[in-house]
Amino acid sequence: MSPNPPRGCQEMARVLREGSRFLMLPHVHIDGDDLGSMVGLAAALDRLGKESCLYSPDEVPEVFRWLPGSERIQNRIPEGPFDAVILMECPSEGRLPPGIRPRELGRVVINFDHHLGNTMSADVHWVEPERAALGEMAVLLVDSLGVPLDPEIATALYVALVTDSGNFQYRQVSAETHRIAARLVEHLDDVSEVCRLLFRDRPLAELALTGRVLQTLRTSPDGQVAWADLDAGMLRDTGAREDDAQNLVADLNRVRGTRVFALFKHLVPGRVRVSLRSTGPAVNRVAALFGGGGHRLAAGLTVEGADLEEARTRVLKALEQQMAEEEAASGA
Numbered sequence: 001m002s003p004n005p006p007r008g009c010q011e012m013a014r015v016l017r018e019g020s021r022f023l024m025l026p027h028v029h030i031d032g033d034d035l036g037s038m039v040g041l042a043a044a045l046d047r048l049g050k051e052s053c054l055y056s057p058d059e060v061p062e063v064f065r066w067l068p069g070s071e072r073i074q075n076r077i078p079e080g081p082f083d084a085v086i087l088m089e090c091p092s093e094g095r096l097p098p099g100i101r102p103r104e105l106g107r108v109v110i111n112f113d114h115h116l117g118n119t120m121s122a123d124v125h126w127v128e129p130e131r132a133a134l135g136e137m138a139v140l141l142v143d144s145l146g147v148p149l150d151p152e153i154a155t156a157l158y159v160a161l162v163t164d165s166g167n168f169q170y171r172q173v174s175a176e177t178h179r180i181a182a183r184l185v186e187h188l189d190d191v192s193e194v195c196r197l198l199f200r201d202r203p204l205a206e207l208a209l210t211g212r213v214l215q216t217l218r219t220s221p222d223g224q225v226a227w228a229d230l231d232a233g234m235l236r237d238t239g240a241r242e243d244d245a246q247n248l249v250a251d252l253n254r255v256r257g258t259r260v261f262a263l264f265k266h267l268v269p270g271r272v273r274v275s276l277r278s279t280g281p282a283v284n285r286v287a288a289l290f291g292g293g294g295h296r297l298a299a300g301l302t303v304e305g306a307d308l309e310e311a312r313t314r315v316l317k318a319l320e321q322q323m324a325e326e327e328a329a330s331g332a
Helices: 007-018 032-047 134-144 151-164 175-185 191-200 204-214 232-238 248-252 283-289 308-331
Strands: 021-026 051-055 082-088 106-113 124-127 225-231 260-268 271-278 298-304
Touching (some): 007 106, 007 134, 021 032, 032 051, 032 082, 032 134, 032 151, 134 151, 134 175, 151 191, 204 225, 204 232, 204 248, 225 232, 225 308, 232 260, 248 260, 260 308, 271 308, 283 298, 283 308
Parallel strands (some): 021 051, 021 082, 082 106, 106 124, 225 260
Antiparallel strands (some): 260 271, 271 298
16 A cells, blocks of 8 residues: 555545545546546445446447446446545546536536546646656555555556556656556466467457558658558448457557557548557647647547648648647757
């Protein structure tokens, strides 16, 4: 247990100890960090005799459906009121599930996040952008609640940590991240099986989809930016589903010499979702220009009212400008 938990952790733990019924909300397009943190924290609250309701409008991606507790995610908003509503990685109102008004659902709103530039209104804030994953923070919270780690809690929080840290590859990964991971591994039944299910147990349709997307891979003339496209026709032709694309960014973001990778997903007419990854330039600033957000090195955005070519042109131009500005500033 951490001897000196952060102030935000202490405040959040106090609210959870004093209350009895809680609602957890992820950001739109639920990912492994949201899911694992929700499930792990809910299991910890179970040990304290508390009631947790977990809501997401999105289906749990297939790659995570083996996770015990993932079936607790509801696709209909449970009836309130709640003692607290916990916003998991929602740095702005635009990242909330559609139609959600947290203050109408609970007496206390908790902003629980590790994204840079968090502007969410709440009563309790625990935001640490230097953390590698929300799951890393959730371990400290479970400690502060006085709940011992067990295989169920540890598995969920390890999934959160390993997925959002890019399998411990991203810059925010610290020595403490690895110490926390080591504690979780001590309680896992079989860490190799967890990693197999996350990274090596892929449906054939997903692999076929990866091949199709790879055929669209391109780089900018200076080799600094790489990108690829995913459209609805590729899903149809391969028999893949949208959540089969969950791992595409990590699979394709490995072009030697590039500093930024972008995946353009055109699955609905007039809307293009873009996932950005970087080894230096602040892609969250580009995402913010389009109403998106994220971390400095990993962000997402949506371009409305545009086809794939127009969205690609606009985003790549913004990336080029952002990189030029950062280069000029570093040389000043």
